[in-house]
Amino acid sequence: MFQEIVFLKGVWEHNRSLWIFSFPFHFGLYLLTAMTACLAGAALVPDVFRPAAWIFGAAGYILGAFGALGLLIKRAFDPKLKTFASLSSYFNLVFLAALFLSGAAALFSGPFLCQMTSFIRAFFTVNPGITLDAPITAHIIIAMLFLVYLPFTYMMHFVAKYFTYHEVRWNDEPMAGNAAMEKEVKQLLSQKVTWAAKHIGADGKKNWVDIATMSLPEEKKNA
Amino acid sequence: MPKNLKVEDFGKHENEQLTSLNLQDLVPLPPPYDKLGDQPAWKQIKHEQTKEMVVNLDGVSACSLPKPKSKEEENELVEKFRAGLKKILSKQDNWTFQQPLTLSLDYCAKCQTCNDACPVYEMSGKNDLYRPTLRSEVLRRLIAKYVKKGPAWLAKFKHGNIDLNWTTVSRLYELAYRCTLCRRCAQACPMGVDNGLITHELRKIFSQELGWAPKELHEKGTVQQLKAGSSTGMTPLVVKDNIDFIDDDFSQETGFDAKTPWDKQGADILLIHNAGEILSWPENVAAFTIIFNAAGLDWTLSNQAPSYDGVNYGLFYDDIQLARIAIKHASTARKLGVKKIVMGECGHQHKATITIADRVLVGDMNVKRESCLPVLEKIVFSGKIKFDPSQNNFPVTLHDPCNITRNLGIIEPQRRILRYLCPQFREMTPHGKDNYCCGGGSGFAVMSPNNFADWRISVGGRKKFKQILDAFGDRPGPETKKYLCAPCSNCKGQLRDLLGYYHAGEKAGITYGGLVELIVNAMVGIKKPYVKWE
Structure with missing residues (x-):
């Protein structure tokens, strides 16, 4: 799972032309997460964390911007992807490209590290009296809007991945010896069945156990 | 062959096929099957049949779905399907698979990484209709537009458009039976999205709510x-x-x-x-x-x-x-x-x-x-039975049944037996958890209505047939008798049809059977060879 999450191993093996953009895009996001952590750390130990934050930030914004723009172009012109793209697919990538590009502009145009550290300190101490340069302000607004928007999108897949990658696909944990699971399954089996096909024989009263153990209802010939 | 099929077209042009298949579009087979003219022609559905039966997908009918007698009946069936859509997402009605279904519907990144893992899509010449993502995307859009709460514009913005009508429902039913549920796509998906499961759930809507299922199943x-x-x-x-x-x-x-x-x-x-x-x-x-x-x-x-x-x-x-x-x-x-x-x-x-x-x-x-x-x-390694591996001294390859290998992870026991008892055992490429379906999975092996047998052999089983020929590529001629070991009854049903269709016994000297037959064939003291070549 580590290789899958960090290096997108599956995409590398099965979809190399997408990986060229997808990997830098995702790795850029990871680096920006590391940069944010370093910026928080810089509030306490500036000499140690600021250089690391700058390196993570510069690499993260550049890689992320390259990946986001590449994915946007690929999504728009690759027939394989275009067919399945919705307006939100493009909107999400434009949003992310704006996030990376505004971050890069802020980082390379002024006292980014100093002002970001100040902003983080002000944010956690609820201090509104902070003054920031325009590029940094724009970047922070875009980043905040993105964080609000994120939970409403399929981009939450980075959380889902922990649950889906192994657990959903291949988790066949046996029930024998698992009292908690058996208790839950018994409760689920006691639910009423409402499926309407005749061969099911549901009448609004029978539960799963009744349905699964009853004689097969007579039915007309199916399609 | 139509490429770049649009998802929103799925519910349009009721009486037209969405795509058509031709032998020349398929991925070529190796010799001696490389000449198109030598391959059996496909059975066509007769015009009279189309008056009574729905044939609006790819010119093939696995399900023999009768046409509704009236618009009212059509509407009633569409409404039943909509009711089924709701039930498939409810924990009460679908406690068995609701969670992985929801995750698979919600978190697909639409990257199409799974596409090339699908043998049907690949061997069809990459016909868009057979993308493992297509039926899932249709279902996803239907759920967003017709089941989930929220304004229609938001569903369209997030997922794109689709119409729920008789055309969509009837095509989805037939398309649910163009996937062998081998789950190779799920294995390739970087997210763990399971398009095989989505197909399975789609089949459940049709069976459990509408009472539709192929009569063979x-x-x-x-x-x-x-x-x-x-x-x-x-x-x-x-x-x-x-x-x-x-x-x-x-x-x-x-x-x-x-x-x-x-x-x-x-x-x-x-x-x-x-x-x-x-x-x-x-x-x-x-x-x-x-x-x-x-x-x-x-x-x-x-x-x-x-x-x-x-x-x-x-x-x-x-x-x-x-x-x-x-x-x-x-x-x-x-x-x-x-x-x-x-x-x-x-x-x-x-x-x-x-x-x-x-x-x-x-x-x-x-x-x-x-x-x-x-x-x-x-048993084989217990020493209770004496074996003479030289009795199995002919080329043997192993077909991995998807349900045993990829889905249950039982990979090595059968191999250790074959390596011990069959001196000329060789693997297919790829094999084990990366195997390809025989083309008879998900019930297809027992389904041959209308012209579906042609599809399941020529398209569904094409990758497997190519793998078999490649595994025996060092001795392709009929003079060398070769054994295809398939420890699965349904797979054997498909392989019997596949080898018969291409006359692989006569042309390539290939026969098939299970694993236990090879074990008995190697037992010391057997009166005559257990494996028969005729």
Whole structure:
């Protein structure tokens, strides 16, 4: 799972032309997460964390911007992807490209590290009296809007991945010896069945156990 | 061949096919099958049939869906489908698979990474209709627009557009039977999204809400099994007669004890075969008996309906039919007081009985269940039976049944046996968990209505046939007799049709069979070779 999450191993093996953009895009996001952590750390130990934050930030914004723009172009012109793209697919990538590009502009145009550290300190101490340069302000607004928007999108897949990658696909944990699971399954089996096909024989009263153990209802010939 | 099929077109142009297939569009096969003219022509659906039957997808009909008699009937069916859509997402109605379904619907990144893992899509010449993501995307859009709460513009913004109408419903039904549920796409997905599962859930809507399923799986499958005792139609009396005959015949032929014990109380093992073996491959049934007896196992078959037939087609289309059959199997095992149920060489039986049924077998119904493959491995390496591997000195390759390998992770036992007993064993590429489906998965092996057999062999089984030819590529001619080992009854059904379709016995010298036949063939003291080449 580590290789899958960090290096997108599956995409590398099965979809190399997408990986060229997808990997830098995702790795850029990871680096920006590391940069944010370093910026928080810089509030306490500036000499140690600021250089690391700058390196993570510069690499993260550049890689992320390259990946986001590449994915946007690929999504728009690759027939394989275009067919399945919705307006939100493009909107999400434009949003992310704006996030990376505004971050890069802020980082390379002024006292980014100093002002970001100040902003983080002000944010956690609820201090509104902070003054920031325009590029940094724009970047922070875009980043905040993105964080609000994120939970409403399929981009939450980075959380889902922990649950889906192994657990959903291949988790066949046996029930024998698992009292908690058996208790839950018994409760689920006691639910009423409402499926309407005749061969099911549901009448609004029978539960799963009744349905699964009853004689097969007579039915007309199916399609 | 139409490429760049748009998802939103799925519900448009009711009476037109969305795509058409031609032999020249398919990925070419290696010699001696590289000349298009030598390949059998496909059966076409007659114009008269299309007056009564829906043929609006790819010119193939697996489901023989009759056309509704009126607009009212159409609307009623569409509304039923919509009701089914809601139920499939509800924990009460679909507690079995609702969670992985929801995750698979919600978190697909639409990256299409899974596409090339699908043998149907690849071998069709990358026809857009067969993308593993297409039917999932149609379903996803339908749910967003017609089931989930929220404004229509938001659903369109997030997912794109689709219309729920008779055309969409009828095409989705047929398209649900163009996927073998091999789950190779799920294995390739970087997110763990399972498009095979989505197809399975789609089939459930049709069966459990609308009462639609291919008759080979439902009427002649689970219903016949629950009523008569077997999807073959064999009653307890008939099955006992047949196996008595097999016992006598193979005892004489091999010189080994092939007497089957029946309904033995307290036995260690209740062996359940796919009953199709009894009728089509009796040598497989006899081989199990010979091996188990020679190893001195305490085992039994059951003559209680339906516990002499391990088939459970409910796995492919209907959770309730699956549960009904699985409960009867477990009930027989409990009554007999056996220590465990052992699955014969049948992949879907493994998956249905070992894992899926686990969630309905509570209390003492949860009898221990095991694959025959590790049991056979223990026997072969126990020293209880003497073997002479030189009796198997011919090229052998192994087909991995998806349900046994990818879905259950049983990879090595069968290989250790083959490496030991077959000097010329060679792997297919790829194999194990990365195997390709035979093309008969998800019930296709028993489905041949209309022109569907042409599709399942030419398209569905094409990748497997290519793999088989490549595995024997060093000795392609018919003068070298070659054995394709397929430890799965449904796979054998498909491979029989596949090899027959291409006359692979005559042209390439390939025959097929199970694993146990090779084990018996290597037993010291056998009167004559067990593997037959004619």
